[in-house]
Amino acid sequence: MLIFHIATAADWSAALASGAYTTSTRWRTLEQEGFVHAARAEQWRDVHARYYADADEPLVLLEIDTDRLRSRVVEEPALAGGAETFPHVYGPIEPAAVLRAVPVPEALAATSFSSLFLRELVRAALLGVLVVVLAAVGALLLDETLGGWGVLVGAVAGAALGVVVARVLGRRRART
Incomplete structure (x- = not known):
């Protein structure tokens, strides 16, 4: 299954150098949060609009193949009692599990997930x-x-x- 995560270009570069991506979400680490926030194809644009639209640093959209992850992925509600679920990765993301890192402006310019x-x-x-x-x-x-x-x-x-x-x-x- 493919899941998506919005990362800063700096965090992604650091992950490539270290061999593990450990940023949970904006301003939070895996250690602080307990998991890495992710989204399905139909969710990542809304996540970007809600949490990353004001980012002043370069962002990349990580396309992650869950079959390549060593960490487990669990679908959970984003908010307590919420109906919508999101994939959460309980552990670091290995760069080998990331199929592509697309600059967010390029991903947003794509007319749809279908074009990607x-x-x-x-x-x-x-x-x-x-x-x-x-x-x-x-x-x-x-x-x-x-x-x-x-x-x-x-x-x-x-x-x-x-x-x-x-x-x-x-x-x-x-x-x-």
């Missing part, structure tokens, strides 16, 4: 094409060299190289 999702889908498709192209190149190169099994060996080797390159590019993109 579509952009990610296109990026993933392009990385998939890269894997297929490298598999084809590997098959062609080793077919002439090894004959027979060369096509299979080359395709597997090329695809493996493509997967490694795609993962490296994906991780590099997530950290920016």
